[in-house]
Amino acid sequence: MALWGGRFESKTADAVFALSRSVQFDWRLAPYDLASSLAHVKALKENRLIDTKTSTKLTKALKELMVEVKNGEFLPKADDEDVHSALERGLKEKLGELGGAIRAGRSRNDQVATDFKLFLLDNMLNLAFKVCELNEALADKSKEYVDAIAPGFTHLQHAQPISFGHELAKHCAALNRDLERIKDWYQRTDLSPLGAGALAGSSLLISPGKSARELGFAGIAGNSIDAVSDRDFAAEALFIMALIGVHLSRIGEEWTIWCTSEFGWAKLDDAYATGSSIMPQKKNPDVAELARGKAGPLIGNLTGLLTTMKGLPFAYNRDLQEDKELVFTSIDHLLLLLPPLTGMVASTRFDRAKMAASAPEGFSLATEIADYLVRKGIPFSQAHEAAGKCVRICESAGKQLHQLSEQELLGAHPKLDGGVKKFLDAKGAVTSRTSPNGTAPKSVLKQLTALKNSIRRDRKWISNESKRFSGMMSL
Secondary structure, eight states: OOSOOTTOSSOOOHHHHHHHOOHHHHGGGHHHHHHHHHHHHHHHHHTTSSOHHHHHHHHHHHHHHHHHHHHTOSOOOTTOOSHHHHHHHHHHHHHGGGGGGGGTTOOHHHHHHHHHHHHHHHHHHHHHHHHHHHHHHHHHHHHHTTTOEEEEEETTEEEEEEEHHHHHHHHHHHHHHHHHHHHHHHHHHOEEOTTOTTTTOOSSOOOHHHHHHHHTOSEEOSOHHHHHHOOHHHHHHHHHHHHHHHHHHHHHHHHHHHTSTTTOOEEOOGGGOBOOSSOTTOOBOHHHHHHHHHHHHHHHHHHHHHHHHTTOOSSOOGGGGGHHHHHHHHHHHHHHHHHHHHHHHHHOEEOHHHHHHHTTGGGTTHHHHHHHHHHTTOOHHHHHHHHHHHHHHHHHHTOOGGGOOHHHHHHHOTTOOGGGGGGOOHHHHHHTOOSTTSSSHHHHHHHHHHHHHHHHHHHHHHHHHHHHTHHHHTO
């Protein structure tokens, strides 16, 4: 059923209706629409725009619809245009024309903006919780391998030896920023559009502030035109999700590399790998690869919405119908990906011996030579040059740095004596880097303690915010 039509003499063309119809994807807003309708009925009654008898009937019918929607007993029909018209049809099937009384003082414009915000506030909390779970799995794995020595890389070339726990914990730092972004977004989004009407507010007293509190919002949007046309909250949510996708893709890329025969560092649990239909020996890191792959649609959805928004004039435009599918699919991609990715991280075993054996390769201890000379008062530019000469000697002689003779060391620099050899050890190089954000195991353990405290605070915040929407989210 349509929520308009009085001024039209003929029905909408079937092709136009098919183009306009959105209930096939916006039906998932139904629980949020019913919650906002209950709050609106209460406001109508409190301001004597409907009587107690009508309010009671509407409230009862809306609650019945909540149960029926939850159980799949009430569903949209082919001639329902959108979630709002489908639910009003449900009310009218129960109450007759009295069901249309709920439309007073609101428009589909403020209604859909309210529903969409409620959906996102709810689902971004769910997403934050799943990110916390992955962050915790990475932190636990980092602690497990904090004393494992591995080569660190820049430009995919051996750089300096590091604690492998430190390598894993870098992903925790990125996910921490994602959680901070969600919390920051939450504050900006936590304003209700209800009461803005089509664009100009309402001449009827409908107490939008009370309705906002009823729904768990912190307040109401300050400008009615902006309230119905604003989709910054959706675009920003898509940006956060796209960036989470990029971070998950980087995890996937590294896990994929570590699982190769060439590296041979990582062994996936069978539950988080797949095989080949033709090559029986294969054990493929599909979860890691799909983590890379999901970044594509997540970035694409952000680009799609920004392009839709870029030239919209004045208040609400029908272009904004395109916003929901983009957000819904991004939410779905991440909620589908995060649990298996978390399981993959938690169950992967790493080969300590292979990583340790690879740590000094590629002359990754050259910086130790430069630092040794700096401690002897040599300017770093000269120390760097001397370390480079040592590498050149090794390449010519087919040696590693710790195999250089004292004569060869002195040939690189007169103050480079045999005492440097005790520093040409990967474990020693790692444990010496004790800066607060450094790779020494004792530094990494302190970093992980701070990280665990941050995760606990994030979980508490998610729990507290969820309680504000507990009634609505329990549908």
